[in-house]
Amino acid sequence: MSVPNEYRIPKLPRADWTHEAREVFAFWGEPNAYEEGSKTNIMMVMGNHPPLGMVYNQFGKHFLMGNTLNTRQLEIIVLRIAWRVKSIYEWHNHVGYGVNAGLSLEDIAAIRDFPQGGNWSEEDAAIITACDELIGDNNISDTTWTTLSKTLNPQQLMDLVFTIGHYVMTSWALSAFGVPVEGGADAIGFDLKTQSGRTPGATLKPGEKEGWEETRGY
Numbered sequence: 001m002s003v004p005n006e007y008r009i010p011k012l013p014r015a016d017w018t019h020e021a022r023e024v025f026a027f028w029g030e031p032n033a034y035e036e037g038s039k040t041n042i043m044m045v046m047g048n049h050p051p052l053g054m055v056y057n058q059f060g061k062h063f064l065m066g067n068t069l070n071t072r073q074l075e076i077i078v079l080r081i082a083w084r085v086k087s088i089y090e091w092h093n094h095v096g097y098g099v100n101a102g103l104s105l106e107d108i109a110a111i112r113d114f115p116q117g118g119n120w121s122e123e124d125a126a127i128i129t130a131c132d133e134l135i136g137d138n139n140i141s142d143t144t145w146t147t148l149s150k151t152l153n154p155q156q157l158m159d160l161v162f163t164i165g166h167y168v169m170t171s172w173a174l175s176a177f178g179v180p181v182e183g184g185a186d187a188i189g190f191d192l193k194t195q196s197g198r199t200p201g202a203t204l205k206p207g208e209k210e211g212w213e214e215t216r217g218y
Contacts, residue, residue, distance in 0.1 A: 008178035011044035020050035027057040028206035030213055041179050063163045064205055068155045071101040073127060076111055078167050080131040083112045083190065087171035092181050092188045096203030105192055105200065123151045134164050
């Protein structure tokens with residue numbers, strides 16, 4: 001699937017920046033976002049619908065920042081989802097998050113290529129399989145659930161299912177709305193090569209540390 005290059009729902013024009021829209025832009029703590037808008041394309045699109053934008057941000061913050069799954073588990077899920085539903089936007093962002101969470105580029109390639117390659121634990125393999133089963137079968141098999149239940153508690157199992165659903169939904173929205181990777185970013189393809197040929201490195205999540213926005217490249 002090609003990278004979107006034309007918005008179906010455009011960034012909210014500055015003349016329409018209400019207080020509520022600006023709150024959507026500024027939700028993640030990006031410096032000057034309330035006054036100048038967000039540098040993140042999806043936030044500028046979500047500003048078109050502030051009630052939905054704020055609910056989406058609040059829901060998404062739980063999965064990105066408050067998840068009972070650890071960060072490595074989260075990034076395995078999101079990268080598998082991004083590959084399965086061909087979301088170059090989510091793939092680009094979460095490759096950097098995955099590296100920051102301790103995944104190597106070889107690990108990320110193996111998430112993409114699963115079940116080929118990768119030296120996965122039983123739990124890791126079950127997490128990737130759960131993504132595939134929910135996308136393909138609309139459920140998790142008893143075998144996979146039993147494996148997951150060996151190491152994940154009920155809260156983690158609930159977060160796993162909802163995390164998968166959230167990132168499928170987000171990927172659908174990004175694709176359907178025509179939201180491209182930010183213009184200043186060195187976009188990372190599914191082949192794990194950047195447009196400039198640079199080796200992808202770690203990036204920080206919104207609000208993870210002071211100066212997080214400087215790692216984003218835009």
